Amino acid sequence: MTNEDIVQAIKDIIITIAPDEEVAGLKLDVSLRDQIELDSMDFLDIVMELRKRYGVNVPEEDYKELASLQSCVDYLAPHLADKELVAH
């Protein structure tokens, strides 16, 4: 997966768990929570979807790495390098 794919993968997941949010204009380096309404439970859903769709386990101490789209890319890139973007 390229970095763009990872951004798309996260956006796809957000659309699934919060279908009424607009993800198109999300900024890369601004915290997701400052841009859309996600609570800690929603982040658990992001973690669960990452595991289900891409087999990536995000341990609890690393949840903070999912704060913004850019930090998601930085953190997930090594784990997703050899994975394909799942169409949803």
Add this chain to the structure above:
Amino acid sequence: MDERADAIVIGAGPAGLAAGIRLAQAGLSTIVLERHWLWGGLNSFYKLGGRNYDVGLHALTNAAPKSARKLPLPRVMRQLRIPLEALELGEQLGSRTVFPSVSLDFSNDFDELASQVRAKFPACAEAFDKLAIELALSPHGVEGGPASTRTELLQRLGDELLVDMLMHPLLWYGSPTAHDVSWSLFVVLWKSIYEEGFARPRGGVRPLLKLLTGRLREVGGTLRLKSGVQRVLHDDGRTEGVLLDDGTVLRAPLVLSSAGYVETLRMLGGTFAERAATEPVGTMTFVESCSHLSQSAPSLGFDKTITFWNHSERGIYAPSTPAPFDARSGVLCIPENYRGQDPEPEGVLRTTVLSNAAVWEDLDGEAYGAQKEAAYQASLAAVSTFAPDPRPHVIAKDVFTPRTITHFTSKRAGAVYGIPHKVDDAASGVQGLHIIGTDNGFLGIVGAMVGGAGVAAFVAAGAQGQEATP
């Protein structure tokens, strides 16, 4: 070979169904096991003499529009990925608390309650507003707080009658303890009932359950009826699966139980079962009736949605011991008095009065039937003191008692709101076995769904019992 799953949920009430959906959504193979031949738990439905009866669901609490995304109902529906619109919620027309000398009306607009308090308890108006603002700013979940909600409110409001009246609907819709309720539960109930309010899915409990069971199926979860769990299997402090009433063994490292805390300890057997024997049992249980009327209830003059009555100077909310029932305090529900409901040819009227389980357990067939009828007549007589007399219009009815509740939900002593001290951390003492629903401190239909979905998420994300804060 025994059958295997990633996760097993005991009970298909609102907590179990919500948990099952969230586990299956996370990609875990999930089986929801229900002892009864029907799903819904304390919220269920049946047919009798060709007529529909609903159990539970007088009111869906936590009414809130979709835009109120942080509030419990929109939030849990989002977590379950069921559109809130699918519930087709109709708001209540208005509810009332009736005491001998005074009544307080309230609705989904908090100002109605506030102005009633101002008009009827002018000396308390300022203190009430202060309390209301403080609670409005509080989140649903608070920890600790004053030991007695009643004492705290009395100190703050300075009027026993007002405290009794404000607490009455809240106790009735969620207190596992007599006369008083823990501060944390009080805050949830205040917000769920007074701030957010009552609504009803169009068509009642059936469409709500249909959405939940449909969603469970859609995400690949399995619901098995007539599958009571006899034992939770465990070894060396870890959950291994369950043994069903019919002897089948299902293996799973994760089990979420909505069967109740003490009931679950019993299923663990051994020293756990011994501990269960010393745990206090919930004592709040009720006699519920459902009457069909020859014409619609509003056309007979029933104009409120829910009425919480109390026929004594002081508010009563306690087991009816030693009597089988106590109709001095109760709840009247008129399901037609929600907006957007389809017109029904017959009216429906539901009542709930105080009861106590032990008395009913000891009654034999004939005496049981006679007491049921006595409780029914007393309930309707009580209703006719503050509303039209429904008795001449009743064409069919059914009554259920604490024994019915235990029979259909395996809940000990028919304790609708569970044990007095909640298991807040969902822990059972065995790794991989979690308590969800009522005894986890999440009450009512919405509460049970919120709790079940919440525990399921923590468990599935592998972050059990800890808050994720990215």
